[in-house]
Amino acid sequence: MGYTQETTIQMTLLAEEKITKPKQTRIPIYRVTLVREGKMPTYESRIRSSASAYTVLQEYLDGVDREHFVVMLLDQKNSAIGLHTVSIGSLTASIVAPREVFKVAILANCANILLAHNHPSGDCQPSREDRAITQRLKEAGALLGISVLDHIIVGVEGRYFSFADEGLLQ
Numbered sequence: 001m002g003y004t005q006e007t008t009i010q011m012t013l014l015a016e017e018k019i020t021k022p023k024q025t026r027i028p029i030y031r032v033t034l035v036r037e038g039k040m041p042t043y044e045s046r047i048r049s050s051a052s053a054y055t056v057l058q059e060y061l062d063g064v065d066r067e068h069f070v071v072m073l074l075d076q077k078n079s080a081i082g083l084h085t086v087s088i089g090s091l092t093a094s095i096v097a098p099r100e101v102f103k104v105a106i107l108a109n110c111a112n113i114l115l116a117h118n119h120p121s122g123d124c125q126p127s128r129e130d131r132a133i134t135q136r137l138k139e140a141g142a143l144l145g146i147s148v149l150d151h152i153i154v155g156v157e158g159r160y161f162s163f164a165d166e167g168l169l170q
Contacts, residue, residue, distance in 0.1 A: 034107040040083070047078045050162035053114055053152055056080060061118045061154050067094040071101050072114040074149070082108055092121070096133050098140040105146050113141065115151040124155035126163070134163055 040060060044052045053072065060083055061068055067089040073082040084104045087094045094117060105113050115137060117130075126134075134151045141148040150164040163169050 032107060034104070036082075042080070045080050047072070047074060047080060047114065047149075050150055050152055050160070050165050053116070053150060054154065054160045054162075056083075057116045057152060057154050058158075058160075061116075064118060065120060066090055067092065067117055067120060069094045069096045069115075069117040071104060072116065073105060073108045073110040074112040074114060076111040078112060078149070081110060093129070096137075098137055101137055102140060102144055102146065106144070110146065112147045112149050114149050116154060117151075118154040122156035122159070124153045124159050124161035126153055126161060126168075131168065134168070138169060 042056050042059065044055045047053045060070065069086045071084050071086055072080055075081050086100050087096055089095060138148045150162055153161040
């Protein structure tokens with residue numbers, strides 16, 4: 001059984017169509033939302049100083065047994081619009097990635113942020129790593145147009161360390 005010229009042309013056209021016709025794929029469509037997990041009562045919604053920020057943070061971090069790195073989200077008038085725990089570490093360390101800090105800040109449309117973490121040991125003095133991540137986050141915030149106003153280390157019995165108060169956020 002032989003092929004006619006017409007059959008050969010049709011088979012050639014079908015073969016070319018399969019080769020040149022792009023395969024259809026599906027691209028995922030995303031919707032990004034911020035989910036509120038709860039509310040925390042506070043007397044200090046407007047952050048005017050490191051002391052007022054500490055009051056809120058101390059309440060939020062009260063009783064935790066490991067290091068928690070937290071970002072406080074602030075509007076243009078420095079009123080707190082939210083708190084977010086970026087990471088929970090060990091007794092002595094917490095891993096912090098700039099993208100995790102600023103992801104929630106961007107989603108919340110905040111103007112400023114305040115960084116904080118606790119030292120379960122109670123010693124509020126910043127480590128070399130604390131100083132390095134503070135500088136790195138300040139630089140990342142500058143690129144994004146979100147100011148890092150302070151980084152507070154929460155200790156015990158009313159003690160805390162403020163990078164802004166110590167002139168370390170320049």
